Amino acid sequence: MAVEKPKISIKEWPEDERPREKAFKNGIASLSKAELLAILIGSGTVEESAVELMQRVLASCGDSISQLARLTVDDLCLFKGIGPAKAITIVAACELWKRRQSDERDRTQRILSSRNLYEYFHPLLCDNPIEECYVLLLNQMNRVIDHVKIGSGGLTATLVDIRIVLREALMKRATGIALCHNHPSGSVRPSGADDKLTADLAQACKVMNIRMLDHIVLANTAYYSYADEGRL
Numbered sequence: 558m559a560v561e562k563p564k565i566s567i568k569e570w571p572e573d574e575r576p577r578e579k580a581f582k583n584g585i586a587s588l589s590k591a592e593l594l595a596i597l598i599g600s601g602t603v604e605e606s607a608v609e610l611m612q613r614v615l616a617s618c619g620d621s622i623s624q625l626a627r628l629t630v631d632d633l634c635l636f637k638g639i640g641p642a643k644a645i646t647i648v649a650a651c652e653l654w655k656r657r658q659s660d661e662r663d664r665t666q667r668i669l670s671s672r673n674l675y676e677y678f679h680p681l682l683c684d685n686p687i688e689e690c691y692v693l694l695l696n697q698m699n700r701v702i703d704h705v706k707i708g709s710g711g712l713t714a715t716l717v718d719i720r721i722v723l724r725e726a727l728m729k730r731a732t733g734i735a736l737c738h739n740h741p742s743g744s745v746r747p748s749g750a751d752d753k754l755t756a757d758l759a760q761a762c763k764v765m766n767i768r769m770l771d772h773i774v775l776a777n778t779a780y781y782s783y784a785d786e787g788r789l
Contacts (some may be wrong), residue, residue, distance in 0.1 A: 576608065590622065591615055597646050602638040610638045614647075623777075626651035626684045655680055667699045671782035674735050674773050677701070682739040683777045690717050690738035694731035695770070702729050708738070717754055719761050726767050733768035737775055745774045745781040755783050 576592040585593075594615075595607035602610065614636055618624035625647070633644035668674055678691060681704075690708035695701060705725045708717040717738075726734050736758065738751075747755075755772045762769040771784035783789050 590620065594647065594650070597650055598639070598643045605638065610636070614639070622651070622654065623684060626655060627686060629686070651684075655684065666701055668693065668695060668701065668735060668770065669699060671771055671773055671780065671785050674737060674771055674782075675775060675780045678704075678737040678739075678773075678775055682737070682775050685739050686741055688739060688741060690736065692722050692725055693735040693737065694726055694729045695733035695735065695768075696730075697732045699733060699770070702731050719754075719758050722758060723761060723765055723767070727765075731767070733770055734762065735770040736772040739775045743776045745776050745779050747774050747781055747783075752788075755788065759789055 576588055576596045579592070580588055580596075588596075589608075591608050591611040594611040595601075598607050598611065601607040605613070614633070615621075615625065617636075618628070628648075630641060630644040630648055633639050633647055634641060639647075666673070666677070668677065674693065677693065681691070682689065688710045689706060691704050692707050693701060693704045707721050707725065710716060722734065722736070725731075736755070740746075751772075751774060758772070759769050769789060771782055771789065773783070774781040
């Protein structure tokens with residue numbers, strides 16, 4: 558029976574190739590994406606170092622962190638050398654990256670256009686593998702009060718209860734709302750269900766004297782706005 562060789566540890570690399578030492582000497586910004594991820598996972602395999610392993614993973618994603626962030630734990634575990642612990646570490650790092658983008662949004666910003674709405678929700682939904690719907694709650698000056706997830710579904714649909722949307726608006730004393738949901742397929746063409754939800758919610762908002770500014774369908778690089786299309 559062959560004896561399994563130990564994994565290659567970062568500590569065993571030549572000193573000038575160790576990501577940590579490079580970071581201390583030249584600054585963290587001097588490291589490549591693969592080197593940064595290698596620091597997180599700590600070790601590679603018998604055949605390749607942690608840096609080489611992450612270079613292989615990134616190559617499968619077109620060297621894109623955005624594409625990497627779309628991978629699930631199960632997806633990552635398909636790569637030889639990555640088990641559940643390393644996969645969770647990578648997914649956690651990508652989630653931190655997404656949350657940093659979200660944190661950089663100014664909660665007091667004003668939503669004055671569909672583009673503002675798209676830029677607000679893009680960090681939250683651009684890489685989401687399932688369809689989710691959020692309501693953005695606004696004050697009289699169209700400044701953001703909060704955003705709340707009101708629906709989560711599968712790859713192609715999500716269910717939204719209009720009563721929940723109105724309840725959130727009333728609880729937060731919002732005078733205006735905007736809706737946003739993503740299409741994981743990449744298409745921003747609204748479905749018949751999207752049209753019905755928009756029409757029904759717009760009517761309910763009129764009854765409750767709440768302004769409905771927009772409903773956008775978001776994909777990674779594009780969006781569809783009901784307001785811009787004159788459908789509100």
